[in-house]
Amino acid sequence: MTLAVRHTWFMVGRQLRNLMREPIWIALLLVQPMVWLLLYGQLFKRVTQLPGGGFGTTSYITFLAPAIVIMNSFFGATWSGMAMISDLDRDVLPRFLATPVSRISLVVSQIVRSALIAVIQGVIILLVSLTLGVSVHTGLLGWIVILAAAALMNSAFAGLSQGIALLVRKEATMIAIANFIGLPLFFLSSTLISIRQVPHWMQIAAKFNPVNWGVIAAREVVLRGTHWGSVGLHLALLFGLSVATAAFATWTFRAYQRTI
Amino acid sequence: MDAIVVDELRKRYGAVQALQGVGFRVRAGEVFGLLGPNGAGKSTTVKVLATLTKPDSGHAEVAGCDVVGEPNAVRRAIGYVPQSSGVDRDATGRENLTLQGRIQGVGGRALEARVDELLELLGLAEAADRVVRGYSGGMKRRLDVGLGLVHRPQVLFLDEPTTGLDPEARASMWDELERLAEGEALTILLTTHYMEEADQLADRLAIVSRGRVVVAGTPEELKRSLRGEAVEVELADGRAADAESIVAALEEVHEASSEGRKLRSRVASGARAIPSILSALEAKGIGVEAVTTHRPSLDDVYLHYTGREFAAEDEAGGRDDGSGGDGR
Ligand SMILES: Nc1ncnc2c1ncn2[C@@H]1O[C@H](COP(=O)(O)OP(=O)(O)OP(=O)(O)O)[C@@H](O)[C@H]1O
Numbered sequence: 001m002t003l004a005v006r007h008t009w010f011m012v013g014r015q016l017r018n019l020m021r022e023p024i025w026i027a028l029l030l031v032q033p034m035v036w037l038l039l040y041g042q043l044f045k046r047v048t049q050l051p052g053g054g055f056g057t058t059s060y061i062t063f064l065a066p067a068i069v070i071m072n073s074f075f076g077a078t079w080s081g082m083a084m085i086s087d088l089d090r091d092v093l094p095r096f097l098a099t100p101v102s103r104i105s106l107v108v109s110q111i112v113r114s115a116l117i118a119v120i121q122g123v124i125i126l127l128v129s130l131t132l133g134v135s136v137h138t139g140l141l142g143w144i145v146i147l148a149a150a151a152l153m154n155s156a157f158a159g160l161s162q163g164i165a166l167l168v169r170k171e172a173t174m175i176a177i178a179n180f181i182g183l184p185l186f187f188l189s190s191t192l193i194s195i196r197q198v199p200h201w202m203q204i205a206a207k208f209n210p211v212n213w214g215v216i217a218a219r220e221v222v223l224r225g226t227h228w229g230s231v232g233l234h235l236a237l238l239f240g241l242s243v244a245t246a247a248f249a250t251w252t253f254r255a256y257q258r259t260i
Numbered sequence: 261m262d263a264i265v266v267d268e269l270r271k272r273y274g275a276v277q278a279l280q281g282v283g284f285r286v287r288a289g290e291v292f293g294l295l296g297p298n299g300a301g302k303s304t305t306v307k308v309l310a311t312l313t314k315p316d317s318g319h320a321e322v323a324g325c326d327v328v329g330e331p332n333a334v335r336r337a338i339g340y341v342p343q344s345s346g347v348d349r350d351a352t353g354r355e356n357l358t359l360q361g362r363i364q365g366v367g368g369r370a371l372e373a374r375v376d377e378l379l380e381l382l383g384l385a386e387a388a389d390r391v392v393r394g395y396s397g398g399m400k401r402r403l404d405v406g407l408g409l410v411h412r413p414q415v416l417f418l419d420e421p422t423t424g425l426d427p428e429a430r431a432s433m434w435d436e437l438e439r440l441a442e443g444e445a446l447t448i449l450l451t452t453h454y455m456e457e458a459d460q461l462a463d464r465l466a467i468v469s470r471g472r473v474v475v476a477g478t479p480e481e482l483k484r485s486l487r488g489e490a491v492e493v494e495l496a497d498g499r500a501a502d503a504e505s506i507v508a509a510l511e512e513v514h515e516a517s518s519e520g521r522k523l524r525s526r527v528a529s530g531a532r533a534i535p536s537i538l539s540a541l542e543a544k545g546i547g548v549e550a551v552t553t554h555r556p557s558l559d560d561v562y563l564h565y566t567g568r569e570f571a572a573e574d575e576a577g578g579r580d581d582g583s584g585g586d587g588r
């Protein structure tokens with residue numbers, strides 16, 4: 001076990017070092033969430049006054065900010081398998097496989113790297129939100145919950161993405177699948193709008209949508225009247241899903257090894 | 261003691277029987293060459309020995325450990341340089357070597373010193389802190405070799421270490437490998453398409469064809485096993501196939517093969533065979549540009565043992581990256 005942790009640490013280090021060599025990436029990856037937060041937040045700021053309500057705040061940007069952290073984390077996760085495909089394409093994995101490296105660390109490090117980046121980006125998005133007047137009413141604990149929700153949301157889908165990458169092993173297929181999964185789950189969540197404003201069937205669907213679990217947990221701690229039971233439940237659901245998808249990714253890794 | 265024992269290995273990929281009973285032994289400290297055409301099963305053999313893939317049946321031991329039963333013990337004892345480079349191109353040479361050392365359980369000062377030593381040894385000291393993306397093919401390949409050596413393995417597997425290198429880079433790689441073989445007390449298993457490479461580097465070699473070892477021995481033994489001389493005829497026009505069947509039918513000729521406008525044949529004595537070859541060709545109106553004779557080279561050994569199959573497999577599109585599905 002300790003060996004697996006050490007090796008995961010080495011592998012995450014490798015990926016972060018490579019990323020840091022081109023820090024422009026972190027910035028580029030933030031363009032999209034910023035566009036949502038700044039443009040969308042301004043454009044639709046009156047949406048909170050809709051009859052029926054359910055926003056829990058009159059400030060749309062306050063409603064939006066925690067969900068954008070989750071959205072960013074979610075999309076980052078769906079793409080995380082690309083790094084695995086690039087390692088496969090460049091034959092980096094077979095080289096590692098001829099060493100006693102912990103097999104699980106090769107998969108888990110990809111998930112950890114992805115979640116770490118989501119957390120770093122989450123902090124940046126939250127800091128920008130602060131300057132826009134958003135306040136996390138539960139304070140430091142609230143920040144921790146938002147970032148934990150972002151990390152768990154990311155792990156859950158990064159595990160799935162790694163698994164798919166190991167099964168399809170082709171960039172183009174991976175891109176198609178990431179889009180196929182990403183957009184529907186995003187729109188079937190309460191990221192942009194209060195769940196009370198959407199049709200009944202979408203409200204039902206959202207209950208089973210992990211993206212929405214993350215949004216609920218993150219938003220609860222920002223708005224007044226935080227329901228801690230709901231926060232705990234949704235974080236626990238995300239944790240369970242993360243474990244399941246990590247197991248799936250590990251299983252697909254074994255399948256990949258059999259094709260060498 | 262034998263550093264590598266391979267016995268009756270079989271391995272099937274879908275419809276392709278990649279290995280059909282490969283067997284050989286490599287003594288500790290020896291440089292052993294695996295020579296064979298595309299798709300012969302060289303890389304598959306190495307992948308089994310490096311514990312990347314499991315054989316369907318058969319038995320193999322590396323450094324005294326069973327590759328299926330004790331894979332981690334084998335992994336600690338070996339260095340593996342794959343046919344296609346496995347370096348992380350976004351990292352520097354030093355970072356690549358350091359990470360490889362860490363996962364092999366080397367660390368701290370010892371690792372730093374070893375990495376410096378290897379960078380020096382492989383002529384990469386100046387490029388050490390540059391990202392690998394900017395390395396030349398030869399530099400990248402030397403780094404690959406370095407990655408296999410970080411933890412001072414007992415056995416090093418080199419899968420086509422010089423394919424794709426220009427002649428100069430190849431020659432310098434040969435020098436490196438010769439020095440390594442002496443300096444590091446290594447057993448080396450090397451696969452190659454190049455006769456010269458096997459001739460120069462290998463103490464012993466095995467010729468592999470269609471998943472089997474067809475012959476094994478020292479380069480000298482193999483050359484001696486082909487008695488007589490090789491006669492090479494350069495034809496004036498392209499009727500190589502006709503010429504081949506005419507010459508092959510002659511009593512003085514052991515065997516003949518052709519490639520382009522070149523007709524190669526093996527004979528007991530050049531002085532006696534050449535007149536009959538020339539007159540037989542002339543009788544059928546096939547013009548001749550030049551005739552040479554020489555002692556059998558490793559090339560002739562290779563052609564003798566894999567000749568027909570080599571040509572047939574090339575046509576069947578066997579020349580791929582080895583990951584393709586069918587082969588033939
Ligand atoms: N991972 C794989 N999946 C499916 N088929 C494979 C795989 N690896 C090898 N093969 C097939 O097994 C056969 C032997 O391949 P191998 O790579 O061992 O040949 P080789 O002697 O190394 O050839 P080359 O000189 O081209 O590298 C080939 O027909 C190849 O297509």
Ligand SMILES: [Mg+2]
Nearest residue numbers: 302303343582
């Ligand atoms: Mg090969």
